[in-house]
Amino acid sequence: MADLSLDRPLPVAPSGYRSSGWWGLATVIATEAALFVFLIFAYAYLGSQSATPWPPGGAPALRLAGPNTVVLLASSLAAWWGQKGIERGRRGQLVLGLAIALVLGAVFAGVQGLEWAAKPHGPSDSAYLSLYFTITGVHLAHVAVGLAVLLALLVWAALGEFTAARHEHVGVGLLYWHFVDAVWLVVFTTFYLTPRMGIF
Amino acid sequence: MVDRALDPAVVLERRQLAQTWETPRTVVGWLSSVDHKEIGKRYLVTAFVFLLLGGVEALILRLQLARPNEAVLSPEAYDQIFTLHGVTMIFLYALPVLSGFSNYLWPLLLGSRDMAFPRLNAFSYWTFLGAGVFIYASVFMGQAPNAGWFDYVPLAGREHDPGLNIDVYALGIVFLGVSTTVGAINFVVTLLRTRAPGMSINRMPILVWGTITASVANLFAVPALTAACLLLWLDRQFGMHFYDIAGGGQPLLWQHLFWFFGHPWVYALVLPAMGIVSDALPTFCRRPLVGYTAVALATVATMVIGFGVWVHHMFAVGMPPLAMSFFGAASMVIAIPSAVSVFAWIATIWTGRPVWTTAFLYFAGFILLFVIGGVSGFMTAAVPLDWQLTDTYFVVAHLHYVLLGINVFPVIGGLYYWFPKMTGRLMDERLGKWSFWTAFIGFNVAFFPMHVAGLMGMPRRIYTYPAGMGWGGPNLITSVGSFVFAAGVLLTVWNVIRSRTRGAPAGANPWDAPTLEWSVASPPPAYNFARLPIVASRHPLWEDRLGEGTGRSVLDSDIRLTEGRETLATTPLDAEADAILRMPGDTPIPLLLGLALTVLFFALLWKGWWLAGAALVVSALLTAAWLRPSRRAPREESARG
């Protein structure tokens, strides 16, 4: 019976502590993931209906996007390492991990900008380029939000807001950052790898 | 229950709780409130205002269509008003009104003091209001959306529709999607976290099942519309090519994205309303709902199948026969769970001892309309019939039978049912019965002849028609019926206004209802439950009568939680206590963030990029202020007083 378990003391926590915040973010991720599913669906649909070869001009080059993918994954790794630190009460490790993640994330965004600039045509040139700029753009917007989250966590960490007993924000915020990375893998696979695999 | 209200210790305890939970009665307090009851009521009032606006628009349309070759409206005005009517009813009335009920009722039904994220709740209301204002601002610019609530391209493309009208639609819908999404998140986490001890999932009211199903569905369906609108806006503003054939785009992409959203969405508009009926109807039949488990499962099943049938809105666009057979069949399968619910309600009435209150009449009327709407839906799910009927008034008749029948009738019934809880006063029954019969007769007079007009070949979405087609008769009857129906709705509005101050005092449980919300005073105190209840069955207030379950629910337990705004967190499935949650206090941040987003969307509409950037920065700062970590470390404490 439910009331039996009430006899033991319960953890008293600020709202959002433990699962509320985590579940909240999990639902955000579910709905955001759905958004990307529909955008990728648009890519697949227009690709499948295209009368001309798809993608026009062949698969895009991996020269920038390949290494950039590694940069983004490394940033997730750094953030994860920082989180491990605060779980053991090492605030310095958290600050360092977040700072590295932030820099790597910013590098990713910058390289993505270079890649955009290198395209000879703009988003209004063809359906394919509309898709390319829009989907990578929506992802970049998520990167921007993620960087803002990392920045906020970094500031709070530097101000000493987090301790071994109190760091729920770090776990939840970084979950979002890992999600942004995971989405990039899907976007990357769609635009860069599937054409090479002979799908579309 | 023993009345302990006179015990001085209890009086003190309640005064202390009231101090902690009540919002100061000032303007700032009002704008900062995060009380779910306050927010629920705001949702209800706002949605009703939109219902009335949409209703006025509908009546103007009916004036125009009453006779052949009528010229009340120009074709352009017809397009805007008809689109605004659909957009208003679908997006600004039907779902928000259900959010209103759910926001108000959930914590009370679940035995908790608030939703999981009270501030997010306030935010979802303010964004709903902001989006409504955004969309309606277009009326004053003379540029209301004008391509139908479905907004098909290429009609909605820039070449055919160069004004701001469609940009208002695209941005407004994305904005509203923010509100719907955060609302859905709040419901999901509230369900997982803040039910009373013992409120296991097989004891939850069906309204909770309906809202949770709709919320989960919204999480997956709304992004389809967001994506569709985003791409549309990019096409229109930046010359991209998602939807135009010339640049390699596809108009059908819009339809797929739109209906992938649209079909599940119609269930989001009806499942919570069906939940209202499933919970309130049994009260008036003096017995529990027949087939609780079947109805709960049917609710979920409807939604699951609902995600697979969007293509039935596109039978006429030309598709492989196999695809059409599949989606036609799937659409018919959905009738099965709906029938389960219908039979459960009929059996509940049949085996109960119905009390013919106004609320009961609305619910009984709903069942009839639901059946008629279901039959015409079954007809349009048959592909050959659909080819005949699509884009005729038959579809308009079907759509109004289901939307008004399954949404408006239960909502008004629910209003009569819960009004005493919300205000402490009963609504006038005599006026109520008049309102029902006027609305019910007016409704059928208005919409039944639309089937006939449709079968006679009258297309939908036309602003006038020539004489001599034989459509004049049914249309005149329809127009007259619309005004009668509108009068019925107005009687209810009048009843609400009057009863708020002059209704008879209701007491805690005027209907002798079985669920938790009726165990507290009417209106409930700011903290809902002075002592958190422990639930042992599905009908805590009828346990003596039913002998249901093994134990007895404890409505006046010794779980007090008086140190600041606190409530109990329980485990997701079995609802066992697992933490004490410290809830946030009132704050104006949700309102400010809602304002910042409203500025953002207006800036995007007028292409004020700098203003948009500034609004984004302000939003980010507000969000950071909102989410700032608490310095309080978790500690351990006993929940017992």
Ligand code: HEM
């Ligand atoms: C007094 C009550 C109402 C009347 C007289 C009425 C009348 C109308 C009329 C005349 C149209 C235009 C049809 C056309 O030109 O093809 C229309 C469209 C529509 N109405 Fe209503 N309406 C009423 C209430 C509602 C409600 C409560 C809802 C939803 C909850 C609703 C949803 C819609 C929608 C979605 C459309 C667009 C139909 C389409 O896709 O063609 N209406 N209505």
Ligand SMILES: [Cu+2]
């Ligand atoms: Cu449908």
